[in-house]
Structure formats: C-alpha cells, structure tokens
Amino acid sequence: xxxxxxxxxxxxxxxxxxxxxxxxxxxxxxxxxxxxxxxxxxxxxxxxxxxxxxxxxxxxxxxxxxxxxxxxxxxxxxxxxxxxxxxxxxxxxxxxxxxxxxxxxxxxxxxxxxxxxxxxxxxxxxxxxxxxxxxxxxxxxxxxxxxxxxxxxxxxxxxxxxxxxxxxxxxxxxxxxxxxxxxxxxxxxxxxxxxxxxxxxxxxxxxxxxxxxxxxxxxxxxxxxxxxxxxxxxxxxxxxxxxxxx
Ligand SMILES: Cc1cc2nc3c(=O)[nH]c(=O)nc-3n(C[C@H](O)[C@H](O)[C@H](O)COP(=O)(O)O)c2cc1C
Numbered sequence: 001x002x003x004x005x006x007x008x009x010x011x012x013x014x015x016x017x018x019x020x021x022x023x024x025x026x027x028x029x030x031x032x033x034x035x036x037x038x039x040x041x042x043x044x045x046x047x048x049x050x051x052x053x054x055x056x057x058x059x060x061x062x063x064x065x066x067x068x069x070x071x072x073x074x075x076x077x078x079x080x081x082x083x084x085x086x087x088x089x090x091x092x093x094x095x096x097x098x099x100x101x102x103x104x105x106x107x108x109x110x111x112x113x114x115x116x117x118x119x120x121x122x123x124x125x126x127x128x129x130x131x132x133x134x135x136x137x138x139x140x141x142x143x144x145x146x147x148x149x150x151x152x153x154x155x156x157x158x159x160x161x162x163x164x165x166x167x168x169x170x171x172x173x174x175x176x177x178x179x180x181x182x183x184x185x186x187x188x189x190x191x192x193x194x195x196x197x198x199x200x201x202x203x204x205x206x207x208x209x210x211x212x213x214x215x216x217x218x219x220x221x222x223x224x225x226x227x228x229x230x231x232x233x234x235x236x237x238x239x240x241x242x243x244x245x246x
Pocket of ligand 1: 021022026098101149150151152
C-alpha cells in the first residue's frame with residue numbers, strides 16, 4: 001500500500017497534508033482537500049498527502065514526555081510516525097484535513113499527539129498562556145485546517161478549529177485558518193457534484209492558490225466554501241427520515 005503520494009516536486013514551498021477520513025479519497029474531506037491541494041500546486045507548492053488510516057500510528061503512551069526530557073526530538077515509539085517525521089520536519093505548511101467526529105477520528109488524534117517531538121522542550125508564557133515552539137530544525141511556519149461535517153451549522157466545527165489553532169499557537173506558528181464545509185455530503189447528488197458543489201470546489205481550489213500566492217486565504221473565499229446549501233430544517237428532515245421505523 002502506498003502511504004505517501006508526492007503530487008509535485010521541485011517547487012519553492014512544501015506542504016504536508018494529512019487526511020484523517022477513514023473514507024480516504026472517496027470521502028467528503030477529500031472532495032475539499034483535492035482541489036485545495038491542486039490550487040496550491042498550481043501556485044507552485046509541493047504537496048504530499050498521507051491518509052491517517054493507512055499509517056500505523058500508536059497512541060502516545062510513554063507518559064513521561066520522553067521526546068522532551070529523555071531524548072529531545074525523538075519519540076520512543078517505533079511505527080509509521082517515523083515515515084512522517086522527516087516529511088513534517090521539512091514542510092513549510094502542515095494541513096490537517098479531517099471530518100468532525102466529536103471531535104476527531106482516533107487516527108488523526110494519535111498523529112496530533114505524536115507531534116510532540118517536533119516541539120522544543122522550553123516553555124514560555126505568552127499572552128497568559130503556556131507555550132512552546134517548534135524545534136529550530138522544523139520548518140513548518142503555518143498550520144491550516146480543512147474540515148467537513150454532516151450537520152448544518154458552522155458552530156459545529158468549533159472544537160476542531162480550537163484544536164488546530166491551539167496546536168499552531170503552542171508551536172508558535174501561524175494558524176492559517178479553517179477551511180470548513182458543513183453538510184458537505186450535499187455537494188454531491190447521485191455521486192455527481194451539484195452546481196453549488198462545483199462553486200464550493202472552485203472556491204476551495206482558489207483557497208489553495210491564495211494561501212501559496214498571498215500567504216492567506218481571503219474571508220470571501222472561506223465564506224463561499226462554507227455557505228449553506230439548504231435551510232437547517234430541511235437538512236434535519238433529511239437526517240430524521242433515515243431513522244429506522246419500529
Ligand atoms: C463517528 C462519527 C461522528 C460524527 N460526528 C459529527 C459531528 O459531531 N458533527 C458533524 O457535523 N458531523 C459529524 N459526523 C459526520 C461527518 O463529519 C461528515 O459526514 C463528514 O463530511 C465525513 O467526511 P468524510 O467523508 O471525509 O469521512 C460524524 C460522523 C461519524 C461517522
């Protein structure tokens with residue numbers, strides 16, 4: 001099984017994307033991540049993609065912060081994080097792409113926990129919060145969140161956005177924002193993108209381009225990506241009709 005796909009090489013900036021959806025390239029998260037990555041590639045960025053479920057990553061369990069206080073920068077666990085670490089070390093942008101799973105799929109959470117060796121074990125207080133920094137040899141300067149959910153409202157993403165933002169702030173890098181798509185499954189009907197779905201996909205491609213070209217994604221683009229596709233009551237009806245009748 002191919003764990004990492006290199007999509008384009010020999011470009012000026014590099015990004016590593018981790019897709020946490022168990023549905024891999026067939027899922028809603030991939031429906032957003034693929035055009036985003038394409039936009040980044042078109043703008044001249046190298047992008048590498050890994051699916052969290054294809055990586056065998058154990059949960060962080062040494063319980064004594066080995067990677068900080070025993071052997072800084074090294075994790076004592078031996079598994080597929082060793083494939084990911086060198087790529088992360090060398091990336092300018094980290095993209096965490098995930099469905100909302102109250103809050104995260106387990107594989108994605110394991111990977112986030114296992115980022116600890118990338119951090120310098122020196123604590124500082126900034127804005128009243130205890131923070132660290134990425135190690136000097138870690139290039140990551142931005143962390144971007146891409147997330148899809150099934151429910152109607154954007155508020156449903158708050159926990160996942162907080163996790164990604166806290167990670168960026170703990171590591172003292174820029175949180176490059178949250179590309180979020182509520183009720184993402186409605187972008188398709190009978191397996192084909194709807195006209196609204198196409199607008200969202202195009203805006204997501206533009207988001208990737210803007211991130212690389214301008215260093216940031218415009219609010220207008222983010223709003224287009226996350227705009228409502230149907231009224232809330234209608235979506236609730238779609239779900240509630242799925243309940244098996246007794
Ligand atoms: C275990 C589980 C928990 C979920 N929890 C939420 C949730 O809290 N909020 C939400 O909006 N969607 C929730 N969903 C729906 C998924 O986030 C949504 O369908 C997403 O678009 C799936 O993306 P994927 O196809 O890339 O896996 C949940 C789905 C599963 C399977």
